[in-house]
Amino acid sequence: MVSLDPDDSVVVLAHERFPDRAKTAVGVLRYADYDVTAVLDRARAGEAVADHVPDVADAPIVGSMADALDAGADPDALLIGIAPIGGGFDESWRDDVRTAIEAGCDVVAGLHYFLGDDEAFAALAADHGVDLIDVRRPPDDLTVSEGRARDADADVVLTVGTDCSTGKMTSTLELVAAAQERGIDAGFVPTGQTGIMIAGWGVPVDRVVADFAAGAVERMLLDAAETHDVLFVEGQGTIVHPAYSGVTCSLLHGAMPDALVMTHSAGREAIHGYEDAAIPPIEEYVDLYESLAAPVAPAAVAAGTLDTRSFDDDEAARAAVEEYATAIDAPATDPIRFGADEILDALL
Amino acid sequence: MVSLDPDDSVVVLAHERFPDRAKTAVGVLRYADYDVTAVLDRARAGEAVADHVPDVADAPIVGSMADALDAGADPDALLIGIAPIGGGFDESWRDDVRTAIEAGCDVVAGLHYFLGDDEAFAALAADHGVDLIDVRRPPDDLTVSEGRARDADADVVLTVGTDCSTGKMTSTLELVAAAQERGIDAGFVPTGQTGIMIAGWGVPVDRVVADFAAGAVERMLLDAAETHDVLFVEGQGTIVHPAYSGVTCSLLHGAMPDALVMTHSAGREAIHGYEDAAIPPIEEYVDLYESLAAPVAPAAVAAGTLDTRSFDDDEAARAAVEEYATAIDAPATDPIRFGADEILDALL
Known part of the structure; x- marks a missing residue:
């Protein structure tokens, strides 16, 4: 579906949001098997990926697609690596997209706004023989659930969370890698634009009817x-989200998982972007997810992951993870800091 | 949006499902202000609406649109009055739709399958100067919730339920009428195809991204x-539905109601169409809806409605309503049998 292969290289657009509010960009840097030759962020031009994200291949941060090309980049594609609330297209990105198309690059986006439906981009792409790949455009042959996921011939683990951007995709991918490391035939089920860009298949559940x-x-x-x-299924949103809870609920009942992994971001106190919506106590989330799963297909929170990037030292991070494990009454880890293997036994 | 006015008359298609599995047809017969001149049900041709549905204007039941016209009907529109699981178009209805268009009738449908996208129907409608009105086609300018419904300058009551087809739309409309009867300025917020056909406005929430x-x-x-x-908001589905729970959850968190009305159909033991999905005890539903509402906008189940059509005599129905009221720990009624006024005090 996404026409990128391991030999390809991409430029990733993340203006004014890299790295903390650019989860698609960071996800692609960390997990995709194609190369990132530059990141576009006009607020950090002249810096480098390695200044902000450790443990991934370094790349320069430049101010525009034109600057990336001037610096000698010869990418196969421009990838939109940020997803604003609402999924709209920011007109300040238009020059970068136009420059990319004119340079013969495909453009890969996961926005609610489809580049392929933008007449100017569509015409320009046709002129230059490049593809506009909207990974959030769902297949047109979907239908209602038959309530059959419990018949799936695989153990199913679903990540759930206390908010958006709590590490559901990261935890899911790290669990897949940890399981494969043990020789288990584990698969990743992508449900959002970043996961789909990384895995090359999947349905953007939030964009479906x-x-x-x-x-x-x-x-x-x-x-x-x-x-x-x-199967490790990438979760979305949170069941207490004012806008996206319906998607979370559909994932829980559509996947009928055998076990849940609760993800949380240490120190988060309000729903991201909805600052008057407080994050309830962690224990309430456990009750809510388990009692909502029970009537359709019972599943317990069997493990948790905590994003501890707000802690500088490992000792404080470990203490936060232990406190979190107590709150969810299950083993927990920070999969980036301490590895996902720590919680795998609780899930298999 | 729906171009029917009180002077219009319609024929309602309800093949093989009238009345018990034709909730759109029955809803329109009971609540719409336009006239129904015939119902199409090939399994009941020769019978009459009054044989099955009391307290509405009578109309003949005939086998096809051609038979309705032969009998002298001169309708302004054909209305598709049934909605199969999945919302598809049944090819056995094609002759009726074609005959209607050729007779100069608009066609109003609430299916997931849009008649306007059917090339044969679209061409025929253009030839005959009639409209194909797909009420389930959502507006194209929707976006994410801002979590602001709590700012609405009105008291908000949402109907929720133990399953689909438990009387959410009926209860909502009866509550609106009962409140208006008391001189209260009450409004109906339609969220599904039948409610939209009746009210002439609304967004089909299940068809939205x-x-x-x-x-x-x-x-x-x-x-x-x-x-x-x-405002009385028409609910959809149930929070324990294997396919539709996400829509229910979006309604609960999108509407941020002040009070909930729990609807149930007496004797129902499994989710309609999902016979291995048992209906949990009523008390569990109350806990589930209230605990799911709480973190976003707290709301209690303040009243309930029970569809008692399975009871022949009023005494047994009253006993069932009382038992149900005890289960939800709130006043209850059957709004069709005993009136909605009985529970209005608990909601206002």
Whole structure:
């Protein structure tokens, strides 16, 4: 679906949001098997990826697509690496997209706004023989769930969370890698734009007709279960989100998981972007997810992950993880800092 | 949006499902202000509406649109009055739709399958100068919820339920009528195809992009609050539905209601169409809805409605209502049998 292969290289657009509010950009840097030759962030031009994100291949940060090309980059694609609330296209990105198309690059985006439906971009792309790849455009043959995910011939683990951007995709990918490290045939089920860009397949569940959201999850899961023994399903949003809780609920009931992994970001006190919506106590989330799962397909929070990037030292981070484990009454880790293997036994 | 006015008359298609599995047809017969001149049900041709549905204007039941016209009907529109699981178009209805268009009738449908996108129907409608009105086609300018429904300048009551087809729309409309009867400026917020056909406005929340479902509810509510003191919001599905729970969750968090009305159908033991999904005890639903509402906008189940059509005599129905009231720990009624006024005090 996404036409990038390991030999390709991309430029990633992340204006004014890299790295902390550019989770697609960071996800691609960390997990995609193609190369990132430059990151666009006009607020950090002249800096480098390594200044901000450790443990990934370094790349320069430049101010525009034109600057990236001037510096000698010869990418196959420009990838939109940020996703503002609402998923709109920011007109300040238009020059970069136009420059990329004119330079013969495909453009890969995960916005609610489809580049392929933008007449100016579509015409320019046709002129230059490049593709506009909107990974958030769902397939047009989806339908309602039949309530059959429990028949999937695989163990199913779903990540849930206390908010958006708590590490659901990261935790899911780290769990897949840790399981594969142990020789387990584990598969990743991507449900959001970044996961789809990384994995090259998947359905953007938040972009599906609401009635078909659970059905889309069910179909992916039944398909993936044919080739894997364990499936780790990327969760979305949170069940207490004022805007996105319906998507979270559809994932929970559509996937009918055997176990849940609760993700949280240490220190987060309010729903991101909805500052008057307080984050409830962690214990309430456990009760809520488990009691909501129970009538459809019972599942317990069997492990947790905590994003501890706000702590400088490992000792304080470890203490926060232990406190979190107590709150959810299950083993926990920070998969980036301490590895996902620590919680794998609780899930398999 | 729906171009029917009180002087119009319609034929309602309900093949093989009238009346018990034709909730759109029955809703329109009971609540719409335009006339129904015939119902199409090939399994009941020769019978009459009054044989099955009391307290509505009678109309003949005939086998096809051609038969309705032969019998002298001169309708302004054919209305598709049934909604199969999945919302598809049944090819056995094609002749009726074609005949209607050729007779100069508009066609009003609430299916996921849009008649306007059917090339054969679209061409025929253009030839005959009639409209194909797909009420389930959402507006194209929706976006995410801002979490602002709590600012609505109206009291908000949302119907929730133990399953689909438990009387959420009926209860909502009966509550609006009962409140208006008391001189209260009450408004109906339609969220599904039948409610939209009856009210002539509204957004089909189940057909909206999942990320925008709560936002669609929020927008309708803020709009309607400008002209009413109390809003009764039509609920959808159930929070334990294997396919549709996400829509229910989006309604709960998008509407941020002040009170909930729990609807149930007496004797229902499994989720309609998902016979291995048992209906949990009523008490569990109360806990689930209230605990899911609490972190976003607290709301209690303040009243309930029970569909008692399975009871022949009023005494047994009254006993069932009392038992149900005890289960939800709030006043209850059957709004069709005993009136909605009985529970209004608990909601206002």
